[in-house]
Amino acid sequence: MQQEYQRFVRSGNTVSLIMFDIDHFKKVNDTYGHQPGDDVIKSVASLVLETKRDIDIAGRYGGEEFGIILANTCADSAKVFAERLRQRVEQTVVDTGEHKIQFTISLGISEASSDIDNYKAWLKQADAALYASKRGGRNQSSVYKEGMEME
Numbered sequence: 327m328q329q330e331y332q333r334f335v336r337s338g339n340t341v342s343l344i345m346f347d348i349d350h351f352k353k354v355n356d357t358y359g360h361q362p363g364d365d366v367i368k369s370v371a372s373l374v375l376e377t378k379r380d381i382d383i384a385g386r387y388g389g390e391e392f393g394i395i396l397a398n399t400c401a402d403s404a405k406v407f408a409e410r411l412r413q414r415v416e417q418t419v420v421d422t423g424e425h426k427i428q429f430t431i432s433l434g435i436s437e438a439s440s441d442i443d444n445y446k447a448w449l450k451q452a453d454a455a456l457y458a459s460k461r462g463g464r465n466q467s468s469v470y471k472e473g474m475e476m477e
């Protein structure tokens with residue numbers, strides 16, 4: 327993420343970061359067990375790989391949180407991508423043989439801008455937008471707006 331951020335600073339190209347996490351994932355683990363929980367995480371990872379372009383960079387950032395860096399993409403286009411991914415996840419059923427598990431994700435988007443002076447600040451904005459999606463009722467995506475951290 328730091329590398330991509332530095333690349334942005336050097337090139338001046340548009341780049342957006344999406345952070346997202348699985349809604350009520352604790353409940354998935356508690357209801358179905360840890361292995362089905364892991365299967366859900368794996369299916370999310372596959373959906374991300376199917377949805378993103380080759381030049382985009384995706385990674386798992388901690389337990390059930392993921393990050394995607396969208397090169398040459400402004401916040402509005404990242405929002406279109408985020409909604410596509412959100413809908414794909416919503417329509418997915420993970421079949422463990424014993425259970426059919428459905429789940430949703432909440433996403434936060436931040437376009438790198440001159441008010442961000444390091445990648446941590448970029449991540450913080452995407453996280454603040456993710457938190458706004460959680461607070462707004464989950465299963466939604468939000469673009470970072472000034473003041474979100476304070477809400």
Ligand SMILES: Nc1nc2c(ncn2[C@@H]2O[C@H](COP(=O)(O)OP(=O)(O)OP(=O)(O)O)[C@@H](O)[C@H]2O)c(=O)[nH]1
Pocket residue numbers: 347348349350351352353355359360361362363364367388389390460464
């Ligand atoms: N099965 C499995 N569970 C994990 C993994 N990493 C983290 N977790 C679990 O993910 C859960 C995350 O729960 P919380 O952070 O409370 O959030 P949540 O239940 O998803 O609720 P919201 O994010 O508020 O919608 C915890 O119970 C962790 O133990 C993993 O690799 N596999």
